[in-house]
Amino acid sequence: MDTRRLLLTSATLFATTGLLLGSFGCSSGTTSSPSPSRTVSTSAQGKVQGEDRAALAPYYTQKLSWRACGVPGFECSTMKVPLDYAKPGDGNVGSGDIKLAVSRKKATGPGKRIGSLLVNPGGPGGSAIGYLQAYAALGYPAPVRARYDMVAVDPRGVARSEPVECLTGPEMDAHTQVDQTPDDAAEIARLSTAYDTFAAGCEQRSKRVLPHVSTVEAARDMDVLREILGDEKLQYVGASYGTFLGATYAELFPDRTGRLVLDGAMDPSLASRDMNRDQTAGFETAFQSFAADCVKRQTCPLGTGTPAQAATRLKELFAALDAKPVPTRDKSRPLGEALATTGVIAAMYDEGAWPQLSAALTAAQGGNGNGLLALADSYYERDSHGKYANLMYANTAVNCLDLPPAFTSPADVKSALPSFEKASPVFGEGLAWASLNCASWPVEATGKPHRIEAKGAAPIVVVGTTRDPATPYKWAKALAGQLATGTLLSYDGDGHTAYGRGSDCIDTTINTYLLEGTPPKEGKQCS
Incomplete structure (x- = not known):
């Protein structure tokens, strides 16, 4: 399990792999103690607000050439942005510019077009384009699709936009099987070596872009796209x-912020180690919900006792697979504890x-690992031919740039294990060791934990699900409280994210905001 803040909306990964379920992701984090709050530096704000507009004019004034692509009804193009906003080029893609797919x-x-809705x-x-074409432009409520150009x-x-590459397919196969609950010094060394090899592969194959895939740079790219599309304000749904x-x-860009829906919210004030520990607890909450449902059924592979007993049985299964993996249809990838x-x-x-x-658990108990392997493959976006999408490579590259590493040595992990195992007796150990993966990253982090207030922005709707495994509900409460114009919309339910997942209350509330600009009343709850 190679996880570090992999957070995806619940329609993405299963949709792209052909399964009929929602997507998933998980996290590993950074820093043990709370970091002081901060906002963007004055110099950074100055450049964003105007002093570099002349240098950026070739990007903001470019014209996109649209062509039919992919699914019928969709158009595609490419846009140019600076590789480094501190050193913009002249708008010609080369050493100083990169191309992004749109x-x-x-x-x-029917109805009057409002503008573009970026997702x-x-x-x-x-992949935002994969998400748009597989789900958003078809699965979003019809009234929204009627009045917005759906854009990604x-x-x-990521994906079609100068993708980060790190390992070959066989190398990634080996990486995903490395034991992430090491029992001795030799296994710790193998895990550390696996992270070193991963980082070295990224540097070798993607050295040019690695320093420039931060969230701040991606946000600046969105502003270029906003203006190219002719929108005065950015309308956006981010999950x-x-x-x-x-x-x-x-x-x-608070003055350019329009109707923003932030669904399954993150808390930007958290250091990564704290973030990962919170998420570890989130997965425990989700597992307890699953277990409570499972043990009511006579067919439950974890027994018909209590959720605590189900957790013990799952840990026993993991331990058995650690000692002796079971075969799958792929002889080179037996199902061990990691997968x-x-x-x-x-x-x-x-x-x-x-x-x-x-x-899948029933099959694994019987010596057949195919079901759990299929779920793991959908997580990693591995196809039947052994080819991986660049999801995991980009995930690590962005995370390691956005925040300092959670742990810099195995000793750091060992010291934090008790708190992670307290957060989740089932997943805590593995998620703690997963947080070591930025320790040897070749590019120093450029971001830090900080509060985001966005003073001057239009009303922003923050959505939180009470039993969300990947983005715990308290994160949504925290972000809504930080944002000067944030409004919290709560969904009492299971799963990751809420919009478009079956709640008429959630969908109607968000649709009203997107179509009319009217946010929900503070404290509104849906189920």
Whole structure:
């Protein structure tokens, strides 16, 4: 399980792998003690607000050439942005510029077109274009699609936009099987070496872009796209990590911020180690909800006792797979503890995946690892030919740039293990060790934990789900409290994110905001 703040909306990964469930992701974090709050520096704000506009004019004034692409009804194009906003080029893609892929589906009517609605599914590393074409432009409520052009840009380093690459398919296969609950010094050394190898591969294959895939830079790219599209304000729906991207945009460009929906929100004031520990507790909450449902059923593979007993049985299964992996249809990838844990975590993202998880656990207990392997493969975006999307590579690259590493040595992890295991007896150990993966990253982090207030922005709707595994509900409360114009909309339910997942109350409230600009009353709750 290689996880560090992989946060995706619950329609993304399963949709892209052909499964009929929601997507998932998980996290590993940074720093043990709270960091002081901060806002964007004065110099950074000065550049964003105007002093570099002349140098950026070739980007803001470019014209996109649209062409039909992919699914019928969609158009695609590419836009140019500076590789480094501190040193913009002349608008010609070369050593100083990069190209980003953009897609849209025009408003269908009836009703007057409002403008463009930019969507992002999270990750970091999730393909916004893949999400748009597979789900958003078809699955978003019809009244929204009628009056907005649905638009997506793959962020820099992601999918179709100068993707970060790190390992070959076989190398990634080996990486995903490394034991992340090491029992001795030799296993700790192997895990550390795996992270070193991953980082070295990223540097070797993607050295040019690695220093320039931060969330701040991606937010600045969105502002270029906003102006190219002819929109005075950015209208945006961001899910999961996409909430951090949207909040960052509002922080940089409050006067250009329109109707923002931040669904499954992150708390930007948290250091990564604290973030990962919170998320570890979130996965425990989700597992307890799954277990409580499972043990009511005679077919539950974890027994018919209590959720605590179910957790013990799952840990026993993980221990058995650690000692002796079971075969799968892929002889080179037997199901060991690492892949099995990833498969279970994957299914925590959507309660619709619980029946599939139960069947997969039953099969694994019987010596057949195919079900859990399929869930793990969907998490990693691995296809049947052994090819991985760049999701995990971009995810690590962005996270390691956005925040300092959670741990810099195995000794740091060991000292934090008790707190992680307290947060989750089932997943705590593995998620703590997963937080070591930025320790040897070749590029120093440029971001720090900080509060985002975005003073001067239009009203922003922050959505939180009470039993969300990947973005705990308290994060949504925290972000809504930080934002000067934030309003919290709560969903009492399971799974990751809320919009478009079956709650008429949530959907109606968000639709009203997107179509009329009227945010919900503070404290509104849906179920």
